[in-house]
Amino acid sequence: MTSTDTPATTRSGVSGPPVRRRRKKFSFDRVSFFVVFLGIPVVGYLIFVIWPFLQAFYYSLTDWSGFSPDMNFIGLKNYVNLFQDSIFLKAVGNSVTLLIVLPFVTLVIAMAFASIIVLGGPSNGPIRGLKASSLYRVVSFFPYVIPAIVIAIIWSFVYDPSAGLLNGILQSLGGNWANSFAWLGNPRTALVSVIFVIVWGLVGFYMVLFIASIKGVPAEIYEAARIDGAGRFRTAISITVPLIRDNIQTAYIYMGILALDAFVYMAGLEAGGGPGNSTLVISQRLFTTAFTKGQFGYASAMGVTLALITLLFAAVVFAVNRLTGGTNEVSE
Amino acid sequence: MxxxxxxxxxxxxxxxxxxxxxxxxxxxAAIMIPLSGTLASCATSGGGDSSTGKKSKNNPFGVAANSTTDAVIFKGGYGIAYAQFAGKQVSKLQKGSTVKVTAQTNIAQTLQPRFVAGNPPDVIDNSGANLIGINTIRGQLEDLTDVINADNYEGKKISDTLYAGVTKPGTFDGKFVQLNYVLTVYALWHSESLFKQNGWTVPTTWDEMYELGTKAKAAGKYLFTWGKEAATYYQTLAISSAIKEGGDEVRLALDNLEAGCWSKDAVQQVFTAMKKIIDAGYVKPGGAGTQFTAAQAQWSDDEEAILYPSGSWIENEMKTQTKSGFTMTGTPEPTVTKNSKFPAAALHSTAGEGYIVPSQGKNVAGGKEFLRAMLSKDAAVNFAKSTLSSTIVKDTIPEDGFGSTALVSQVKMLADAGTNVFSWNFVDLYGMNTDQLVVWNTFLSGVPPSPSSRARCRRSPTRCATTTR
Structure with a gap:
């Protein structure tokens, strides 16, 4: 790079003022700035993000076993098989269910908590939260501090049919049916049980995120609303949500990506895909296909499909936000 | 993250x-980043540059002087101390050569890049939940026939010291590529003392099994218990039982995944008998949500269930969670009728813990030498003693089984079975266990009642009877 700007400097020395601006353009400072802050990140991005993605796409068109350098190009056969693979389709169904339920439930609860903590205080005097709001804020953040895999393992003990905390409590409250009831082993309760754990683990984080954004809204707006006679619920729906909608959109997309993955939680709670595959998710199926079945080509096709679903989800969230009157431009 | x-x-x-x-x-794709650079180069690299030394009587594979053997050992129930012991035996005999034993729990994930790069270890214990499906790599492995044709460290030909048929599970299309080191006997396990105390006998047919279930229930116990990751132990039990009933015809049909193999009479009879036991409530409910070692402890520690179908690793696995005075004893799996094709003493036994030597390894001779040491008397006895399990090497277990009743019963079962020993391969060969676990968890759960329907049962038992049928 430095070699290219040397000729530029010599030429500009001869040509005078108009070219001087050009010299400034290619000065060492400027070029090195671009190299360091644009060139290197772009190269890194290409090598570590785009290139592996293209590779995965290529592998998805082969019958690669994953354990040898040999593979045959088989076109779109993997994709054709994918859409006739009832277990994979079941996994897609479960992932999509998580995608619909998880962000919505988590964010509604997080939003409710955040509103109560920041705005739920007495209705006279300045706008403020509950008395011990800072304590609640800290306590509800606790689950987020614990790594996901630990959360999953702890909850699998809680859900244990014979010795678990949950069935113990239910039985002491007189629920005899809870004796040996397998929360994670019954197709009707498995997915709900898993969803509860994920929500429990993440509500605190999104609550803190929303608290920060609500605090960014000028208090005068809330005061004005109160003077106009708006109740707390009305304030939350008509004032808070529209004013922090960018944060909600971001949170929605991240929650959605997590829901589409969910691998860690599933590995701890339902490593085998759950009863009747009722909690099997795409990432789990991908993992078994690649490593225990030795079908890396087929697994790559699953990865590409998962990527497409993720992109589609992000597009839908952006579109919904735009159609409902939100700013499309991201606040920088 | x-x-x-x-x-x-x-x-x-x-x-x-x-x-x-x-x-x-x-x-x-991210997994593959490290591979991209190596893909091109591996066509040229390979086993050709494997260094060898001079072959001699004490060095039949020609291990190069002062060489290192890279051994990756699955660290599971057996630990890796036994492999380190064998490694020391190698360095004792091959002066200057060492064996570097590395413990690993995820064999497939960690070794996959090394296989693609053409740089695999010299010898691998391909075992555990994350083993490499042998079908995917068998073309890249050494034929190990020369290992068992060599003499062991005591000067005896190795193949003469092994139990019969132990090379079968590792032989594919006539090539012996995987040496399964540990002899596993599949059986129904129980506590002899508990059975004596209650005057029970171990059933030999499924009808007797049902009767025992009734007696156990009267004593406030269950017949069986299961855990979600090990639900297919009951598939193993069912297949064994069906093979004993219907003979080799059933075994071959299943092993070749013939159309309609699961509908054979013997198989269906076993399933029906099991279903009867499940519906009678003799299986402890909730297994589909129970971690498998917790379920096994319900049998070995709490004695809530009285029988458990498993391989002979069970004693070592539950060592710390077995009630004192629990005299763990194995008996062969039941048949359907008294006049089954195989006798009642017939046994499902195979060798597990598969050792492989990749052809592209840097020190193939070292890998083979390591296996030769493992198959020699000192290392085999050391293994049996420290893990209370038998290797495929005969005569390594004393009369008292190192004080283990399970090991004694294992030797007895093998002696009783004689040549009536069988096994099958299809579940591991095609990596079917994950998919079959789903089916077996559902089957063993019976008709899963939801909390609400159970609550309904308490309110009006008559309505409950109609809804669950």
Missing amino acids: KTFRKGIAMSMKDKQIERRTFFRGAAV
Whole structure:
């Protein structure tokens, strides 16, 4: 790079003022700035993000076993098989269910908590939260501090049919049916049980995120609303949500990506895909296909499909936000 | 990882999303980054440059002087101390040569890049939940026939010291590529003292099994218990029982996955008998949500269930969770009728813990030499003693089974069975266990009652009877 700007400097020395601006353009400072802050990140991005993605796409068109350098190009056969693979389709169904339920439930609860903590205080005097709001804020953040895999393992003990905390409590409250009831082993309760754990683990984080954004809204707006006679619920729906909608959109997309993955939680709670595959998710199926079945080509096709679903989800969230009157431009 | 993602979320916001979705979607691709550079080069690298020394009587494979053997050993129930012991035996005989024993729990994930790069270890214990499906790599492995044709460290030909048929599970299309080191006997396990105390006998047919279930229930116990990751132990039990009933015809049909093999009479009879036991409530409910070692402890520690079908590793696995005075004893799996094709003493036994030597390894001779040491008397006895399990080497277990009743019963079962020993391969060969676990968890659960329907039962038992049928 430095070699290219040397000729530029010599030429500009001869040509005078108009070219001087050009010299400034290619000065060492400027070029090195671009190299360091644009060139290197772009190269890194290409090598570590785009290139592996293209590779995965290529592998998805082969019958690669994953354990040898040999593979045959088989076109779109993997994709054709994918859409006739009832277990994979079941996994897609479960992932999509998580995608619909998880962000919505988590964010509604997080939003409710955040509103109560920041705005739920007495209705006279300045706008403020509950008395011990800072304590609640800290306590509800606790689950987020614990790594996901630990959360999953702890909850699998809680859900244990014979010795678990949950069935113990239910039985002491007189629920005899809870004796040996397998929360994670019954197709009707498995997915709900898993969803509860994920929500429990993440509500605190999104609550803190929303608290920060609500605090960014000028208090005068809330005061004005109160003077106009708006109740707390009305304030939350008509004032808070529209004013922090960018944060909600971001949170929605991240929650959605997590829901589409969910691998860690599933590995701890339902490593085998759950009863009747009722909690099997795409990432789990991908993992078994690649490593225990030795079908890396087929697994790559699953990865590409998962990527497409993720992109589609992000597009839908952006579109919904735009159609409902939100700013499309991201606040920088 | 999680915190890292969130960190980006906070600071960079939506601009990053597209990049991140790509990144996520390319999860598989990310695994392959380290491979991309090596893909091209592996065609040229390979086993050809494997260094060898001079072959002699004490060095039948020609291990190069002062060489190192790279051994990757699955660290599971047996630990890796036995492999380190064998490694020391090698360095004793081959002066200057050492064996570097590395413990590993995820064999497939960690060794996959090394296989693709043409740089695999010299010898691998391909075992555990994350083993490499042998079908995917068998073309890249050494034929180990020369290992068992060599003499052991005591000067005896190795093949003469092994139990019969132990090379069968590792032989594919006539090539012996996987040496399964540990002899596993599959059986129904119980506590002899508990059975004596209650005057029970171990059933030899499924009808007797049902009767025992009734007696156990009267004593407030269950017949069986299961855990979600080990539900297919009952499939193993069912297949064994069906093979004993219907003979080799059933075994071959299943092993070759012939159309309609699961509908054979013998197989269906066993399933029906099991279904009767499940419906009678003799299987402890909730197994589909129970971790398998917790379920096994319900049998070995709490004695809530009285029988458990498993391989002979069970004693070692439950060592710390076995009630004192629990005289663990194995008996062969039941048949359907008294006049079954195989006798009642027939046994499902095979060798497990598969050792492989990749042809592309840097020190193939060293890998083979390591296996020769493992198959020699000292290492085999050391293994039996420290893990209370038998290797495929005969006569390594004393009369008292090192004080283990399970090991004594194992030797007795093998002696009683004589040549009536059988096994099958299809579940592991095609990596079917994950899919079959789903089916077996559902089957063993019976008709899963939801909390609400159970609550209904308490309110009006008559209505409950109609809804669950």
